[in-house]
Amino acid sequence: MVLSESQDRRGGCIAGPGPHPAVGPRPQRPAGLADTARNMVPTGFMIAQGPIEGKDFDGLASRFWPMHNRLNRSSGRPDNRLTVHHEGKGRSMKGIILAGGLGTRLRPLTLVTNKHLLPVYDRPMIHYPIQCLVNAGIDEVLVVTGGEHAGDFLKLLKNGHQLGLKYLGYAYQEGEGGIADALKLAEEFADGGKVCVILGDNIIERSIKKATDDFRAQASGAKLLLKQVHDPQRFGVAELDASGSVLRIIEKPKDPPSDLAVTGIYFYDFDVFKICQTLKPSDRGELEITDVNNAYLKRGDLTSETLEGWWTDAGTFDSLFRASELVKEGGANNA
16 A cells, blocks of 8 residues: 655545645654554545454554644645555546444444445445446446545455455545545545436446446436335336436425336436535435435436346345345345
8 A cells, every 4th residue: 555645636536625734743653653544534435445453453553643733725724645556547437335323223333333334144244335336337436435444444344345446535524424425535546527316225237338338429418317116205206208318307296207216226427526516405404315416407418227127226125135035035236
């Protein structure tokens, strides 16, 4: 792993907005900072690239600590970020897995770990969205998580090479600001390119490679993946016109205009981060992903495809059990 405090964007992925000059003398590294690195950092993100062993954390922390002595020019707050240099940086589509939340519907299991690390049949839940992205040809991924168990992702996934990833990044979301709020943390990682966003508890039977390739060819905008369900009132629902174009998206309607639920798999161009900055919190105090999708719809720049095979989340005991049954019966992310 090569860590650098450089702002040189020619070869580095910078975790945090804007340039940040070093100010003041370098402080003494406090005892226990290695433990902070083990459990991730409450702001910014780091890229895991190359072998990460337990003995490596002290070296990681010693390089991370000087970053606490940077100040954000706009806010004046400390900027805790790492710059990790890698080769061949380009505009390929990248994957973002949103794996935060408190998992209250799965307590007491989630009192001791993050929901997305619970088992679905024979592997941790987080493995399924990663495999979904890899099968679609996306091998650069950022996992956005939060809470006191965030460090467990690093212990489990390490650098992601064993799962077919070229590199793997981690971002920490403070608080419960909603899906769109979590997405904002991925702006630097996206590096001006397109992204595929997956909610970490969504598991599907088939591959999304066709939809991914279609979006690569789409000049701009966003693409949603829809699925017919028997209880659309539980989801965001899309209404289509006769040609199959999306007319409107309604969040959890009492009288659904269709049975097409908006799944937790989204494709966006880089404009999504500008849109996220314009959002206002909903009545429940969160930045809603439906508002992002409706912004693209108003532009006339939103397409959709319908998923083949089954789709489920694993956010309740019943759906977690059902997901395990489905995977046992026929597997997931099949070509």
